[in-house]
Amino acid sequence: MQRVSITEDMSYSRLIHGLWRLADWKQTKEETLELMEYNLDLGITTFDHADIYGSYTCEALFGEALALKPSLREKMEIVTKCGIVLPSKNRPEHKSHHYNTSREHILTSVDHSLTNLQTDYIDTLLIHRPDPFMDGEEVAAAFTQLKKEGKVRHFGVSNFKNHQWTMLQSYLDFPLVTNQLELSAIQLENFEDGTLNACQEKRTAPMAWSPLGGGDIFHSNDEKDVRLRDSLHRVKDEIGADGIDQVLYAWLLAHPASIMPIIGSGKKERVLQAVRALDYQLNRDQWFDILQSSMGHDIP
Numbered sequence: 001m002q003r004v005s006i007t008e009d010m011s012y013s014r015l016i017h018g019l020w021r022l023a024d025w026k027q028t029k030e031e032t033l034e035l036m037e038y039n040l041d042l043g044i045t046t047f048d049h050a051d052i053y054g055s056y057t058c059e060a061l062f063g064e065a066l067a068l069k070p071s072l073r074e075k076m077e078i079v080t081k082c083g084i085v086l087p088s089k090n091r092p093e094h095k096s097h098h099y100n101t102s103r104e105h106i107l108t109s110v111d112h113s114l115t116n117l118q119t120d121y122i123d124t125l126l127i128h129r130p131d132p133f134m135d136g137e138e139v140a141a142a143f144t145q146l147k148k149e150g151k152v153r154h155f156g157v158s159n160f161k162n163h164q165w166t167m168l169q170s171y172l173d174f175p176l177v178t179n180q181l182e183l184s185a186i187q188l189e190n191f192e193d194g195t196l197n198a199c200q201e202k203r204t205a206p207m208a209w210s211p212l213g214g215g216d217i218f219h220s221n222d223e224k225d226v227r228l229r230d231s232l233h234r235v236k237d238e239i240g241a242d243g244i245d246q247v248l249y250a251w252l253l254a255h256p257a258s259i260m261p262i263i264g265s266g267k268k269e270r271v272l273q274a275v276r277a278l279d280y281q282l283n284r285d286q287w288f289d290i291l292q293s294s295m296g297h298d299i300p
Contacts, residue, residue, distance in 0.1 A: 013046045017046070018263060032062065042271065052088075055089075059116035062116075066119070078119060082110065099133065123153050139171065154177045183259055185248055246276060247277075
């Protein structure tokens with residue numbers, strides 16, 4: 001498995017396993033442990049969480065499985081996120097949907113995550129969404145305290161535009177290490193608005209959520225999806241891939257920004273399909289064929 005250097009002392013696996021839907025998979029903790037070990041055997045060592053996933057249940061489900069074999073912790077990198085607040089029976093103190101990046105909320109969220117994940121530290125903590133009410137000084141104070149206490153090793157953001165990243169970074173004495181973005185051949189916003197360019201400028205590899213665009217590409221009759229699907233099938237046949245999902249992963253992997261796609265499936269065969277996408281290389285003609293099919297017009 002390829003690895004991407006995030007800091008001098010930490011790297012991520014090029015493909016990341018996402019646990020957003022872990023609660024929906026209805027697995028026993030033994031089955032979750034088996035899936036965890038399956039990923040590790042394939043070289044996928046980085047696992048992506050957020051406090052709110054599964055209405056605040058997914059971290060605990062993962063932690064219960066990890067507790068069955070605690071020695072696996074040293075073989076993995078755990079990423080989690082905080083900052084979104086959702087009303088939930090599991091968090092009765094939350095009365096409304098909003099963002100909270102206050103020092104108190106970040107510290108409390110991390111303590112919950114550590115307990116739920118049954119670990120002593122988080123490898124990387126991300127602010128889940130840009131908060132229009134964010135106080136950069138408060139966030140920096142929380143990050144600095146967590147780093148000094150050894151609860152979090154590194155920090156980053158998710159869904160941030162360049163100006164939002166720059167604002168937060170200006171308050172920190174250490175670098176933000178990644179930006180988790182929606183990136184796919186279906187959703188081009190972060191390619192087109194300079195966000196991905198900013199990652200390259202900062203030499204910061206981004207994580208890609210929803211790399212398959214939510215899955216509609218496989219069955220939708222929308223004009224754009226049909227057009228793009230034809231292009232993906234054409235490239236699939238040219239490179240000898242097993243399916244267009246592999247082409248979608250390979251399209252992101254080909255980009256020089258060292259994009260790290262997040263695999264959001266609990267099915268071993270889907271995870272393996274994604275890993276095998278690392279074997280396929282797209283040339284520029286194929287990469288731009290897919291880009292222009294998504295855009296719906298020729299490049300300028």
